[in-house]
Ligand SMILES: Nc1ncnc2c1ncn2[C@@H]1O[C@H](COP(=O)(O)OP(=O)(O)OP(=O)(O)O)[C@@H](O)[C@H]1O
Ligand SMILES: Nc1ncnc2c1ncn2[C@@H]1O[C@H](COP(=O)(O)OP(=O)(O)OP(=O)(O)O)[C@@H](O)[C@H]1O
Ligand SMILES: [Mg+2]
């Protein structure tokens with residue numbers, strides 16, 4: 001059965017979407033069948049794989065409110081072995097709508113369980129791109145996930161949010177999902193020439209030890225250009241430093257999986 | 261009476277907090293009495309002016325749920341004429357708590373009206389730092405505001421969210437707060453040597469015209485270092501390109517105010 005990983009950090013703009021899309025593409029390049037669930041109302045992951053808003057009829061919102069099954073909302077991307085459940089505009093009202101629903105934190109977990117029972121979600125990995133908050137959408141992702149992966153920008157303000165994130169993950173593990181743990185931290189957009197970035201990266205490694213991936217993602221303009229072409233950076237420019245970094249991350253991720 | 265401006269953009273990491281704190285400091289340097297309301301559960305604005313989490317007893321959460329008045333939660337910062345209502349940890353549960361409360365979108369507007377009536381909010385400008393979402397906290401800011409100011413990172417994915425933000429502002433103006441409009445867009449973290457950034461900036465100016473401030477904020481590492489010293493960049497390094505840009509922005513903001 002698929003391993004479900006929530007790509008999560010309530011701090012905005014730290015590289016959650018970029019990591020979900022490009023780690024998924026790199027895992028697919030390594031032969032792993034990968035699904036990304038775009039749980040962010042902004043729909044950046046769906047745009048990043050080349051699915052314009054007008055082509056998204058069913059999405060994760062329809063699955064959360066019980067109107068359709070996983071298989072119906074799943075779409076292929078240009079990358080073989082890499083599928084996506086897109087985000088639609090309806091999702092921006094979902095946080096308020098979910099509050100009054102039964103099993104409101106479990107809606108995604110229940111839908112995934114139903115998909116597995118119907119033998120629909122036959123993936124090796126499912127990555128969930130979360131919005132920049134710790135509201136009901138992110139709680140649904142954490143309740144459905146086997147593990148959490150936190151992209152972290154090498155900036156002072158981003159460091160501050162990490163302890164808040166860790167506490168939230170521990171709370172979800174205690175009350176909703178006992179198998180959940182913070183499995184990995186990925187340092188993103190790092191420019192090693194900047195003293196502050198070096199200091200933050202060293203600080204994180206000192207605090208969180210082996211959880212922090214050795215692979216770091218450098219700041220690389222090709223990575224930020226790729227979404228405007230609707231492609232993961234591996235398809236846009238395989239030789240750039242961003243692509244090589246995400247391939248390194250995928251290999252390290254798979255090494256850890258064999259050890260788990 | 262104070263003009264209330266919501267610093268808003270659901271896209272994460274675009275410079276909302278940095279703009280709220282540094283525009284406030286620059287307005288204070290120009291002699292304007294300025295209050296920042298930290299409406300983000302992350303509390304980055306409170307950190308950015310040097311108020312550690314343990315020093316925040318009362319905050320905006322207590323005001324929203326009606327447990328204290330504005331004056332009780334307002335704190336001085338190191339910058340003369342610049343005060344702040346901090347964010348506390350309780351705020352992260354507020355979005356869900358607010359859903360069931362009466363006048364849930366009006367809680368901030370009502371509290372500000374009460375403060376004005378009691379002659380407590382005697383500021384020239386009140387800037388509200390919003391979280392990266394369009395949930396109930398941001399809706400409270402938009403309902404209480406006279407105008408909205410959107411920081412925009414010169415990145416492709418950030419451009420995508422702008423039309424969604426504009427629609428939300430128009431919806432709030434129609435249903436909750438007729439005086440609200442998108443008054444300004446500030447291009448942030450721009451490196452004019454990067455072709456994509458140039459293209460995005462030109463695109464935004466073509467679409468949104470005179471709303472876009474002429475003053476642009478360059479990417480400048482001193483800006484991202486300042487919060488780790490608990491200071492606005494004007495206090496941390498007055499001569500850096502970031503400080504000069506925020507002073508230009510404040511002057512242009514005040515020029516527009518005289519014209520409004
Ligand atoms: N390694 C990188 N090099 C250069 N730019 C990057 C890199 N990673 C991400 N970016 C750019 O930085 C911005 C923020 O990244 P991204 O949107 O993935 O973050 P996020 O955490 O998903 O944001 P949000 O909190 O809004 O969901 C985007 O414009 C993206 O293209
Ligand atoms: N002009 C600049 N030059 C360099 N770094 C900057 C600049 N403006 C902001 N930053 C840094 O970029 C990061 C994002 O900025 P900031 O936290 O202000 O954005 P935000 O929109 O408030 O984020 P969130 O969506 O999480 O609330 C921070 O680490 C900040 O220090
Ligand atoms: Mg994202």
Ligand SMILES: [Mg+2]
Nearest residue numbers: 276277300304
């Ligand atoms: Mg912020």
